[in-house]
Amino acid sequence: xxxxxxxxSGAGGFALSPQVLANGWNMPVGVTDLSxxxxxxxxxxxWICVVIGVVVFGVMFYSLFRYRRSRQPQAANFHEHTTVEVxxxxxxxxxxxxMAVPATATLKNMYDTGDxxxxxxxxxQQWRWxxxxxxxxxxxxxxLSTPRAQVRxxxxxxxxxxxxxxxxxxxxxxxxxxxxxxxDDVIHSWWVPELAVKQDTxxxxxxxxxxxxxxxxxxxxxxxxxxxxxxxxxxxVVQAMAPDEFDxxxxxxxxxxxQEALGVDRDWGHEELMTRGEEVYAAICASCHQPEGQGxxxxxxxxxxxxxLQEDLGWQLDTVINGVSGTAMPAFRNTLNPVExxxxxxxxxxxxxxxxxxxxxxxxxxxxxxR
Amino acid sequence: MASKLPKSPLEHSAGGAGAAAESPGAPPRGLLxxxxxxxxxxxxxxxxxxxxxxxxxxxxxxxxxxxxxxxPGLQFVEPEFFNQMTTLHGLIMVFAAVMPxxxxxxxxxxxxxxxxxxxxxxxxxxxxxxxxxxxFTLLLATLLMPGGGPNFGWTFYAxxxxxxxxxxxxxxxxxxxxxxxxxxxxxxxxxxTILNLRAPGxxxxxxxxxxxxxxITAFLLIAVMPVLAGVITMMLLDINFGTSFFNAAGGxxxxxxxxxxxxxxxxxVYIMILPAFGIVxxxxxxxARKPLFGYASMVYATASIAILxxxxxxxxxxxxxxxxxxxxxxxxxxxxxxxxxxxKVFNWIxxxxxxxISFETPMLFALAFVVLFTIGGFSGLMLAIAPADFQYxxxxxxxxxxxxxxxxxxxxxxxxxxxxxxxxxxxxxxxERLGRWHFWLSVIGVxxxxxxxxxxxxxxxxxxxPDYALQFADxxxxxxxxxxxxxxxxxxxxxxxxxxxxxxxxxxxxxxxGAQDLEWSVPSPAPLHTFETPPHVTPQPHP
Numbered sequence: 001x002x003x004x005x006x007x008x009s010g011a012g013g014f015a016l017s018p019q020v021l022a023n024g025w026n027m028p029v030g031v032t033d034l035s036x037x038x039x040x041x042x043x044x045x046x047w048i049c050v051v052i053g054v055v056v057f058g059v060m061f062y063s064l065f066r067y068r069r070s071r072q073p074q075a076a077n078f079h080e081h082t083t084v085e086v087x088x089x090x091x092x093x094x095x096x097x098x099m100a101v102p103a104t105a106t107l108k109n110m111y112d113t114g115d116x117x118x119x120x121x122x123x124x125q126q127w128r129w130x131x132x133x134x135x136x137x138x139x140x141x142x143x144l145s146t147p148r149a150q151v152r153x154x155x156x157x158x159x160x161x162x163x164x165x166x167x168x169x170x171x172x173x174x175x176x177x178x179x180x181x182x183x184d185d186v187i188h189s190w191w192v193p194e195l196a197v198k199q200d201t202x203x204x205x206x207x208x209x210x211x212x213x214x215x216x217x218x219x220x221x222x223x224x225x226x227x228x229x230x231x232x233x234x235x236x237v238v239q240a241m242a243p244d245e246f247d248x249x250x251x252x253x254x255x256x257x258x259q260e261a262l263g264v265d266r267d268w269g270h271e272e273l274m275t276r277g278e279e280v281y282a283a284i285c286a287s288c289h290q291p292e293g294q295g296x297x298x299x300x301x302x303x304x305x306x307x308x309l310q311e312d313l314g315w316q317l318d319t320v321i322n323g324v325s326g327t328a329m330p331a332f333r334n335t336l337n338p339v340e341x342x343x344x345x346x347x348x349x350x351x352x353x354x355x356x357x358x359x360x361x362x363x364x365x366x367x368x369x370x371r
Numbered sequence: 372m373a374s375k376l377p378k379s380p381l382e383h384s385a386g387g388a389g390a391a392a393e394s395p396g397a398p399p400r401g402l403l404x405x406x407x408x409x410x411x412x413x414x415x416x417x418x419x420x421x422x423x424x425x426x427x428x429x430x431x432x433x434x435x436x437x438x439x440x441x442x443p444g445l446q447f448v449e450p451e452f453f454n455q456m457t458t459l460h461g462l463i464m465v466f467a468a469v470m471p472x473x474x475x476x477x478x479x480x481x482x483x484x485x486x487x488x489x490x491x492x493x494x495x496x497x498x499x500x501x502x503x504x505x506x507f508t509l510l511l512a513t514l515l516m517p518g519g520g521p522n523f524g525w526t527f528y529a530x531x532x533x534x535x536x537x538x539x540x541x542x543x544x545x546x547x548x549x550x551x552x553x554x555x556x557x558x559x560x561x562x563x564t565i566l567n568l569r570a571p572g573x574x575x576x577x578x579x580x581x582x583x584x585x586x587i588t589a590f591l592l593i594a595v596m597p598v599l600a601g602v603i604t605m606m607l608l609d610i611n612f613g614t615s616f617f618n619a620a621g622g623x624x625x626x627x628x629x630x631x632x633x634x635x636x637x638x639x640v641y642i643m644i645l646p647a648f649g650i651v652x653x654x655x656x657x658x659a660r661k662p663l664f665g666y667a668s669m670v671y672a673t674a675s676i677a678i679l680x681x682x683x684x685x686x687x688x689x690x691x692x693x694x695x696x697x698x699x700x701x702x703x704x705x706x707x708x709x710x711x712x713x714x715k716v717f718n719w720i721x722x723x724x725x726x727x728i729s730f731e732t733p734m735l736f737a738l739a740f741v742v743l744f745t746i747g748g749f750s751g752l753m754l755a756i757a758p759a760d761f762q763y764x765x766x767x768x769x770x771x772x773x774x775x776x777x778x779x780x781x782x783x784x785x786x787x788x789x790x791x792x793x794x795x796x797x798x799x800x801x802x803e804r805l806g807r808w809h810f811w812l813s814v815i816g817v818x819x820x821x822x823x824x825x826x827x828x829x830x831x832x833x834x835x836x837p838d839y840a841l842q843f844a845d846x847x848x849x850x851x852x853x854x855x856x857x858x859x860x861x862x863x864x865x866x867x868x869x870x871x872x873x874x875x876x877x878x879x880x881x882x883x884x885g886a887q888d889l890e891w892s893v894p895s896p897a898p899l900h901t902f903e904t905p906p907h908v909t910p911q912p913h914p
Contacts, residue, residue, distance in 0.1 A: 024830060025826035026830070027762050027830075037758070046753065049750075049753065053745070056717075059720055060742070064728060067724065068729070069728055072727045075660040075725065076725035076726070077661065078725075079666065080665060081664075088717045089710060089714055096709060099756065100702070103702065106758040107698055110758060150444070152445060159841065162443075186530055186535055187625055198762065198764060198765075200690050200692060202619075203530065204624070205624075205626070208692075221831070222831075224690075224764065224765040225765055226524045227531065228531060229450045229522075232450065297517075298537075299518055327535075
């Protein structure tokens with residue numbers, strides 16, 4: 001294979017980079033039983049097409065060569081043959097039936113989401129993923145962590161350019177995991193090729209799919225359904241680990257969440273809210289309202305110098321918590337916790353020349369959330 | 372119809388044309404002539420010129436996309452503008468380039484191929500054409516509006532195209548309505564012409580396949596364009612009047628949009644390929660100097676494809692969360708389409724078998740069509756396998772697939788048709804030397820552009836992204852180089868056409884020695900008015 005690749009790259013005049021050699025140019029076999037089945041269906045239908053292609057194009061090019069005018073000045077005159085027509089209608093039909101049988105079996109398997117040991121709710125949001133380990137009290141959002149400077153070419157691009165996130169989805173190896181997919185805004189599609197899972201996340205509806213990963217490792221994918229400006233910038237990273245490691249990880253995340261909940265009751269200082277708020281803003285808000293709060297009107301209003309934002313705290317709280325229906329502004333009620341909400345609101349009211357001096361305490365946000 | 376038939380249509384047509392040019396009701400000159408014309412040949416020319424200009428505009432949009440994708444990172448355009456380019460590229464190519472080109476060919480050639488004096492409804496014909504420049508001026512004008520033009524892909528899935536859409540979407544909807552009305556009126560006209568104006572003696576099963584495929588296409592258009600009109604009207608109501616057809620928060624269903632769209636969209640795919648089958652079925656027998664093999668089965672295969680096209684729409688939606696039975700149903704029906712499509716390819720190849728084949732430019736394009744369309748058919752068959760589609764869906768594999776059936780499919784067939792019928796339109800042969808250059812550059816460009824997309828898609832590259840991970844860089848580099856080669860080669864096409872209109876080797880009435888159909892019995896160039904008295908066609912089995 002590598003020799004053939006080298007020959008091709010020489011013939012084409014293009015150097016194939018190591019990445020292509022490593023990642024190949026075919027569908028990955030993947031790391032689940034289902035992904036292997038799907039890969040083998042893919043290769044079967046591919047070879048069927050190759051064989052048909054060789055025969056059909058073989059006859060065609062033979063005819064073009066053998067019956068060219070200089071060699072065959074007088075054409076034959078036949079134009080009908082019922083037997084031949086019947087054969088080339090029936091034969092493809094039989095091939096298709098032979099192909100449909102294994103495809104049907106695999107499809108049934110893919111739809112069998114019963115007996116899962118872990119349920120993960122995946123929620124698409126413009127432009128990040130939210131993972132909720134149902135019944136485990138662990139939930140977090142996962143956004144692109146490739147620096148924008150790499151996108152702009154101001155920094156060298158890393159090997160996993162555009163395929164890095166801040167919080168990967170962690171899953172256990174060997175356990176059946178059921179995914180429940182939904183969306184907060186538009187339709188996204190959660191796709192990890194190595195897991196052979198691709199499922200649209202549709203607002204207002206829940207789709208199901210499942211996976212049982214065979215090998216520990218890091219598997220990367222991307223949103224597959226056009227979902228707006230940053231559709232190309234919402235990758236997926238799945239970290240599969242041994243079941244006991246996974247249990248430990250889950251317990252740790254559960255403790256962290258409990259700690260965070262305690263933070264609601266204490267009084268936060270201006271500086272710590274600003275620091276936290278800047279992080280939240282960069283991860284959640286900046287893709288629409290832009291890194292400097294300048295927005296992208298008319299769809300995404302500016303926050304920097306926005307008079308209403310600076311004058312009306314109640315309105316801002318309501319906007320961030322509940323969203324604005326009929327626009328691209330989602331409700332962050334379930335996405336961010338009270339500390340994060342308080343921090344990001346404090347930040348936007350005191351950054352980029354907005355100088356309200358306000359400090360919004362998590363307790364105030366919690367009270368608002370409870371209404 | 373006519374009581375007295377001419378001995379030969381050729382004699383009569385020449386006389387008729389001379390008489391018309393001198394008559395007191397002669398058409399106005401200058402721009403007004405084109406605005407008011409009701410002549411099928413002039414309207415056909417308008418359609419074709421409009422389509423060619425839009426082909427270049429849509430092509431420029433594609434080159435903006437390919438330029439940005441030349442290497443990783445964002446270099447030339449912002450994602451927001453990139454999305455507008457992919458969207459408008461698709462919309463313009465489908466609705467303003469390919470569809471009007473086929474309508475233009477239908478206008479020119481259907482009356483000539485069935486021995487009719489004109490289209491059945493000439494004024495309606497004028498109106499259908501002039502709706503188009505209005506529709507697409509509106510659509511293109513959205514680029515200059517606040518918030519930019521449509522940025523939600525040519526499939527404009529809700530709620531991205533409703534709740535989250537730029538303000539210009541209302542203009543996009545109006546533009547699409549106008550284009551849809553134009554298509555419906557054009558289709559009505561074509562059906563009326565074919566059913567009523569065939570020359571005496573020409574039975575349905577004597578019609579050339581281009582006429583047959585267009586008749587079936589016209590029925591598809593009438594069936595599905597109203598569905599498109601319905602779905603964009605529902606969008607309009609959701610955006611401006613507070614309804615919730617596609618808004619889950621108001622009790623609506625975003626997936627309903629996709630069902631409606633693809634119920635239109637899948638037959639639409641065949642609207643863009645059936646006339647191409649007709650063209651290729653005219654050209655291959657001409658240059659193989661042998662009658663088309665299996666004429667009747669070609670007609671039945673076309674009709675089967677048309678009927679099946681109403682039963683496969685949800686194969687575009689395999690990962691949207693359909694129930695298992697629906698997945699199975701749509702997988703089986705989609706696989707079935709391979710059967711009639713295969714029949715067509717086998718018939719073309721058997722037509723070549725034991726022919727006496729020459730390779731003029733129209734034949735080159737028609738042969739490339741057969742090979743490359745079949746490759747698009749193979750990837751289509753792969754996509755039909757629902758479990759595998761979970762991996763293919765919304766990747767560059769799909770982009771490769773539909774560009775293979777649309778570019779070296781539909782568009783090559785249109786180019787083949789232009790080279791084939793230019794002698795009839797202009798009275799001159801197009802330059803064979805330039806035609807060959809155009810052909811070979813196009814074939815190389817198309818394959819360099821779209822073949823690597825199979826690989827980038829299988830390796831995991833999603834569609835419609837302005838920037839990509841590094842492992843896709845090589846494939847995208849090749850695709851972009853190919854796209855620029857293909858794009859700039861099309862300037863040669865314009866040179867060929869302009870040169871051919873201005874002069875060149877004179878063509879006789881029967882410009883290609885193997886040509887059989889009725890259009891080759893009128894002089895080249897075809898006079899403004901032909902078949903004012905219908906020719907008599909001797910009933911005989913179609914060649």
